[in-house]
Amino acid sequence: MHWLAIVLTGLLTWNPLQPPTNLPRYSMHVDLDYAQHRLAAQAKVELTNRWREPLSELVFHVPPARIAGVFKLDSLTIDDSSQPPSYGLRDGFLTVQLPRSLPLGARVAVFMAFTLVLPPVQTVAGFVECSLGWSDVALNAGHWHPVLVPYDPLRGGWQTWKLSTIGDPYVTESADYEVDILAPPGVKVAGGGEDLREGNHWRYWLPAGREFGFVASDRWEEAESLVGGVRVHSYFLPEHRAAGLTVLQAAADALRLYSDTFGPYPYRDFRIVETRARGGMEFPGFSYLTDEYYAQWPGNARSFLVYTTVHEVAHQWWYNIAGNDQVYEPWLDEALADYCAWLFYRVQRPDDAEWWWNSRVNRDLPALPVDATIYQFDDNMVYLLTVYRRGILLFTDLEKEIGQPRLFSALRGYLYRQAYRLSNSDDLLATLTRYANGSLAPVLKPYLTAPPWLASCADRGERCTLGAGLQPR
Numbered sequence: 001m002h003w004l005a006i007v008l009t010g011l012l013t014w015n016p017l018q019p020p021t022n023l024p025r026y027s028m029h030v031d032l033d034y035a036q037h038r039l040a041a042q043a044k045v046e047l048t049n050r051w052r053e054p055l056s057e058l059v060f061h062v063p064p065a066r067i068a069g070v071f072k073l074d075s076l077t078i079d080d081s082s083q084p085p086s087y088g089l090r091d092g093f094l095t096v097q098l099p100r101s102l103p104l105g106a107r108v109a110v111f112m113a114f115t116l117v118l119p120p121v122q123t124v125a126g127f128v129e130c131s132l133g134w135s136d137v138a139l140n141a142g143h144w145h146p147v148l149v150p151y152d153p154l155r156g157g158w159q160t161w162k163l164s165t166i167g168d169p170y171v172t173e174s175a176d177y178e179v180d181i182l183a184p185p186g187v188k189v190a191g192g193g194e195d196l197r198e199g200n201h202w203r204y205w206l207p208a209g210r211e212f213g214f215v216a217s218d219r220w221e222e223a224e225s226l227v228g229g230v231r232v233h234s235y236f237l238p239e240h241r242a243a244g245l246t247v248l249q250a251a252a253d254a255l256r257l258y259s260d261t262f263g264p265y266p267y268r269d270f271r272i273v274e275t276r277a278r279g280g281m282e283f284p285g286f287s288y289l290t291d292e293y294y295a296q297w298p299g300n301a302r303s304f305l306v307y308t309t310v311h312e313v314a315h316q317w318w319y320n321i322a323g324n325d326q327v328y329e330p331w332l333d334e335a336l337a338d339y340c341a342w343l344f345y346r347v348q349r350p351d352d353a354e355w356w357w358n359s360r361v362n363r364d365l366p367a368l369p370v371d372a373t374i375y376q377f378d379d380n381m382v383y384l385l386t387v388y389r390r391g392i393l394l395f396t397d398l399e400k401e402i403g404q405p406r407l408f409s410a411l412r413g414y415l416y417r418q419a420y421r422l423s424n425s426d427d428l429l430a431t432l433t434r435y436a437n438g439s440l441a442p443v444l445k446p447y448l449t450a451p452p453w454l455a456s457c458a459d460r461g462e463r464c465t466l467g468a469g470l471q472p473r
């Protein structure tokens, strides 16, 4: 195949990405009963009304409430009131009526206590069933806590969505997390953010994260390395030590490459852990990978182990910093994360790049739009081949059209402009078009649905008012 020259910008120093100061704040304490697979949690969620209209209610997504018998809400209060507010929990969404309307700039605190009894991990099911559960390897606490849904005054306020077994059916705004997990002796905890551990209190400080996930295990060994001031930690089973060290090296190499190319990684630590799961899953400052990839690792980079590692690392930029609606526009993070994996192989593992392209992309891919919603699929493999793999083709064609330096400049521009927001397809396409100095419609048309903006506002480099990001829910 034809290889494009890789022009790396070198070890540039980017301005740090400054998160907003008025993000919601989650303070959570968790008592972890590892042997019984139970969590007892107290959460305080503080929110300032940032919108120019008063709020009469708050809406939380409670993913564990979508699995029968897992979630129990023990108490709920607001501010200093001892009276529980009126609330309803339906289809995984908790709606809490505020005792009085909350004007712009006013702050409210919600206190919740809840218990989770985790199910066994279901590896034959989708990503959702694997993110929360236990196995003989570890206990997965992904998507375990109530999290405020996005608020959009132009679309009727709090945004909710239907459950799907396809993709990652989560949409989250950035928030600050302070989490204290009390674990039994001998159990290690790995989560997102800075670890301020005291004994078996595992304290984490995670600023501007989309959610807080963690995994705990009584079996892990651990290794770490320092890359550009970031401590990368790999946790693995003793029998998979060589694979665990390979994950550490790949994650460190990817972190350096993406930081140099797009902008700085925002935390001091990144953790990646082995657990029972399907594939991998990203969380802010943290990812996990299935133990199957460690057990089947062939001893080199031509493996799901290395590919999935570097895909998950890329989500720290595309999902956590520049967020997106993972239900309606999953291509914004998944196609970019897979394109970054392709970049990783070309730059960091060039001897394996052709293998990677041929085994992942150079095959029959479904002729479906890359910017499809998760509801347009009923099979996770078709979803992956369309949104991820055809997504790589889309960005590779853009690379050929406008050149790699210009494409990277556009992606940096998109990242900085959309940092700590929820962006949509218009934001990305308008930025790409601005940097392209010409119409991208001929390149994009084979991959994307063809809404009016493709030939109009985005082509003029303007922000569009109608597009894939504004579909009615």
Ligand SMILES: [Zn+2]
Binding pocket: 282, 311, 312, 315, 333, 334, 337
């Ligand atoms: Zn992904």
